[in-house]
Amino acid sequence: MSKKITFDYWQHLYSNRTENMFSSEIRDLLSLSARPDIISFAGGLPEVRALNFQKLERYIKRILKADGDISLQYGGSDGYYPLRTKLIEVMKLEGLDVVEEDIITTTGGQQALDLLAKVFINPGDTIIVESPAYTGALNSFSSYEAKIIEIPVDDNGIDISSLEERLKEQEKKKVQVKFIYLVPNFSNPSGRTLSLHRRKKILELAKKYRTIILEDNPYGMLRYEGKPLPTIKELDTKGDNQNVIYLSTLSKLFAPGFRIGWIVAPHPILEKIILGIQSTILCVSTFTQRIAYEYFSDPSWSENIDEFIKIYSKRRDVMLKTLEESFPEGSDWSKPKGGFFIWLKLPDYLNTKEILADAVRNKVAYVPGSGFYADDRGLSEARLAFCTENTERIEKGIKILSRIVKEKIKLYKSFK
């Protein structure tokens, strides 16, 4: 008697949201990019080797000696207070003026996104994101079953007229847009920065349509040229209601291994988020927050940022130069003034998901663009991270990619 094979005996028990979690061809190909022989433009991995490990060792020893009993204990759900005082100093450098009570810490920026999704999204609720958008944000929002509206970005960031159009359309349908998510500075993945004019406009729109802006700013301090722009949060001074929730992370300013991020939000919202923290992790790691506090108490931390900026800007320059010198006509890319990423656009007929197999065989990896869209767009686009590899490998890798793209174009043209 033939029988149907059941692999997973618990399949009938899973929640609907697990439907959105699966292994993809891309993930399998990218698992190869962890090998040292692969030049990886895939992950946005900060250059943690630039940190002073001896100093870190001293901090950790000091913490354990001075107050090991406290730093290894549970902490408050709103985060380690002294660290929050330091985060205020960090944010001041970006022009933000907040107090300790306006901040809570989270386990990395990713948990901040998850908590905000948890607090705001009911299944089927509508949210708006810049497009392409950070995959981690898209995954988090879709796991809470949000309906995602994508607004395209150009060189000046999110397109305001189509944003307004969509907000209007939703209002007409009596749909409340729960929030608008964007990374205004050197966005992941596009590398693009929202202009000052648009920052003001988007804030106006948020107020008009009584919605919130999630301003995710992990890269703001990693600017390699030009003058910093005010954060949207800083511009949000008119009226009683604040419409901006600001989030950031120490992953790029310090190290991702500590998993520390934070949220600045109006107090009623923070209250809800704290309840969310209590029901998931109770508190962010006291120990890593304590280490971060030590790190940001040492005035030399800003020298480290200068060091990061020196390293990354050189890498960006080499990647842009090699792209310029080697890539075929018909391709285009963003020219970020900071951050980690360059967004590559190839001729429409080329598919970056399919070119990836060829690239990986030739020992270069990147992330195909389609992963940064909620629908199936972005097929001829790709994200190139310039933060991870040294300049020689960047040059070599971009040249290999360019050769593959040229071969593909030639092959494609042979069908015309």
Add this chain to the structure above:
Amino acid sequence: MKKNIAVLMGGRSLEREISIKSGQRVSNALKKLGHNVIKLDIDESIVDNLNSEKIDLAYIALHGKDGEDGTIQEILEVLNIPYTGPGVYPNILSFDKIISKQIFISLGIPTPPFYFLNASSFRELGSSKLLPFIVKKIGLPLVVKPSAQGSALGIKLVNKAEDLPDAIISALGYSKKVILEKFIDGIELAVSIIGKEKPKALPVVEIVPKKKFFDFESRSKIGETDYFVPARISSSLNEKVEEVAIAVHNSLKCTKLSRVDIMLDRKEKIPYVLELNTSPGMTDTSLLPMAAEEAGISFEELIDKIIKMSLSD
């Protein structure tokens, strides 16, 4: 008796991820069987690693390039280390689907009609002009696939002639030659063959993808495909399928282990052979362990069988 067994996994192949899953599962089974397991990734230090310890047997849990094309087998031959699965020659024959299909044809083993084209022939010889002829000769839909790649990577079902270029360009990302093969509307079957002198077929597995086509996602995502064991076909057909699979195994000079993928034509009931795999997947959702279980052979017993067979080489 306790043996030192090197499990070779990962590697440079595009199927690295699947290979690691296979390798982990095999390693766990070997440990439970009481063997000493040395897990080895395949990189520039593989020869040194294989040499640095006394290894009684290498378990090849690699898929695709290096693991199924004769490369690792040749290295092990040089080092005099016994290994699981077929030898160098059958790996070379089966890895290139064009060679193996030519062998099937020469022996009268049914395989879907096909043509193959080189990447360079498109660029330099204007082969794209052949496509209308191929469509006319074989008909649509066509299956477009790389000549050497496993796990259905780079394979596409093409219904319209205008979609052929995209599918060909995609397949050529995986290998230098592309196969355009007639799509057989049929029941997809996998026959695992095990044994040395007298290779035997394990119960035939029937694959029913929810999409029309058994692509990468259908293979890797639980719930995308239903499997039935034994296949829901008559016993006479089952016998015919097993016979063909064993003939395929023998035609490519395979020993010990292989898995033959067959499409059983729905109308004419002809078992068309698609390909043979020399290192079948060993993950939780792989076809060979599934077939073994139906035959009353647990995963550990299966691994034990494979080890014993390979040690007595």
